[in-house]
Amino acid sequence: MTNTMPPIAAIRFGGGVAVDALLAEAAFRLQANGIVVEGFVQLERDLSENCCAAMHLEGIRDGSVWLISQDLGKGSSGCRLDPQALAELCGPLLRRVQEKPDLLILNRFGKGEMLGGGFRAAIEAAFILGIPVLVAVRDEYAEAWQAFTDGCHVELEPRSAAIDAWLCEHVHRREARDAA
Template sequence: MLGRQAQRGKTSNKRITGMITNLDEIDPNLVAALFYGPEDDVDTLLADFAQNLARQGARVGGIIQRDLKNANGTTTMLALDVATGHEISICQPLGSGSTSCRLDTHGLADAAAVVTRAINENVDLLVINKFSKQEASGQGLRAEFATAITRGVPLLTAVPKKCLADWRTFTGDVGTLLLCERQVVEGWWRAIAGRMAHRRSFNPRVGHLGTIIPDSLITAERVSPTLKPGSSIGLIRRKRP
């Protein structure tokens, strides 16, 4: 979940490594990751999308990231509780003259608690800002990712290109990769949310969605009409081996 300017703290207190033990039972449509590069503003995309869903009445939980540029050239990284807007500082300055920061373990614990609460509340959509170096190394919010996926909570996150192989290893290559474009994310969500009322009409105790993306959406060469020329696909579904 750390931003690009964060460095790993020098500490021996590592968080428990999360493991996904029920890969054969996971619906790949419920595990969606935005595939992004340095040129993509993935934090703004996730924030705007989550806020828009909340305004429409969806129960959205989890965290998004906001980076604030300070007058001295440093960056303050915040994790925002999607449900409440509460801000959590997740980095500590490295000292005078440094423009980087390192992980604030107390802030991380607070962010993990926000994600855990959302999982336990069976939100319609859980947003975790990214699966990055910390999670790839077994730290960060890896345990919370594993819990959400194992329980079948609809999950939307982001994965930088440099961590894609780690993400696939972590998820057993089960999940859905989305291009980092708003219309692509909205198309994925509509395919899931469109079944909510129908599913709950048969089982009102269902706490989250657990639906299937139509093949017509999965196989479409272009989900968004605004994709750049040469873009081969708008959505990539990773199936179980």
């Protein structure tokens, strides 16, 4: 079978799209079928007193939860992403990518990645190793994503059916991939 779509897919989304739930459902469904999935999905938890929910990442393989936002206080309009927290997750993720999982899922290609940090190195490493990558990209970062991938990606609609079609085309168990 010849792949017709690139092994890097972005779920492009704007406000009101439950992209985090779509990524989590895909990841956990694949794992239940014996597919080795690495990466992170995003969780938001209400801090009640503060204006915004805290951002957490959940490790897909082990369920560990990491806080990646910083409390900037009421009335703050700055980016609440904690770049240091994200950087601390990327090193261990890079080591796990070297183990060649069947798929890498990342919660976002966002500001950190646009500026050369975040999970950008993990996406690059997965691409070099031939590991399919699925990532969510907000509309505001679509141009940076396009430049980063040099157009070597496919954009998926934020629907389970579109995601599943891409996954069926590109994600195969490591044993099957290594035997080919």
